[in-house]
Amino acid sequence: MKREVLGPAGTAGTRVDPETLRVRSLNAHQLLRGGELEGANQPAHLEGEELERYVHERLVFTTLDSAVAWARSNSFFPLAFGLACCAMEQFQTAGPRMDIARFGYEAFRASPRQADLIILAGRVSIKMAPIIRRLYDQMLEPKWAISMGACCSSMGVFNNYALVPADKFMPIDVHVPGCPPRPEALMHGVLKLREMVQDNPEAGWRERYGAVGTEERP
Numbered sequence: 246m247k248r249e250v251l252g253p254a255g256t257a258g259t260r261v262d263p264e265t266l267r268v269r270s271l272n273a274h275q276l277l278r279g280g281e282l283e284g285a286n287q288p289a290h291l292e293g294e295e296l297e298r299y300v301h302e303r304l305v306f307t308t309l310d311s312a313v314a315w316a317r318s319n320s321f322f323p324l325a326f327g328l329a330c331c332a333m334e335q336f337q338t339a340g341p342r343m344d345i346a347r348f349g350y351e352a353f354r355a356s357p358r359q360a361d362l363i364i365l366a367g368r369v370s371i372k373m374a375p376i377i378r379r380l381y382d383q384m385l386e387p388k389w390a391i392s393m394g395a396c397c398s399s400m401g402v403f404n405n406y407a408l409v410p411a412d413k414f415m416p417i418d419v420h421v422p423g424c425p426p427r428p429e430a431l432m433h434g435v436l437k438l439r440e441m442v443q444d445n446p447e448a449g450w451r452e453r454y455g456a457v458g459t460e461e462r463p
């Protein structure tokens with residue numbers, strides 16, 4: 246721990262009279278109790294710089310959209326789903342070393358109806374593609390997809406007639422490169438997705454692909 250002398254605006258370096266700090270503290274307490282300010286015989290209100298600081302320290306403004314995007318991006322419900330060797334690395338993100346629960350994404354769902362994130366961990370065969378697409382279509386809106394590993398994004402080392410890249414049959418939000426990507430790389434991809442959802446909540450795949458109006462009907 247490092248001790249530093251506080252300056253007037255909380256900056257280090259300039260000494261502030263301890264008595265001033267005490268008066269400020271008493272003023273804040275008095276204000277919260279609705280009483281009168283210490284050392285000034287006036288009603289409990291602040292002015293100028295004091296008022297600015299008081300408001301700055303106590304209020305947070307946001308929009309409903311930002312709050313919803315913040316909540317969504319911190320509580321993805323990934324589908325419990327794996328395709329090939331990459332899935333072994335994906336499982337590790339839920340283990341004690343990576344601990345995906347730190348970010349709020351540990352609720353892997355067994356049903357696509359309860360999931361909003363699908364991680365395609367492994368190679369996709371042409372036979373498997375329609376099944377994955379059906380799972381994706383059954384997921385909750387809004388939903389996101391991560392392509393994990395070289396196979397899923399570009400058919401990887403195989404590159405033969407039996408495999409298909411995920412982008413060919415469904416929208417992918419984030420690609421995680423590697424063969425296999427380590428759990429840290431997948432976490433990096435999930436956190437990139439979090440940034441996307443937080444900073445640009447309108448940039449869902451339907452908007453990006455011009456597919457607004459194609460939502461599944463109940």
Ligand code: SF4
Nearest residue numbers: 330331394396424425
């Ligand atoms: S990218 Fe590598 S580890 Fe992942 S599915 Fe393909 S071969 Fe397996």
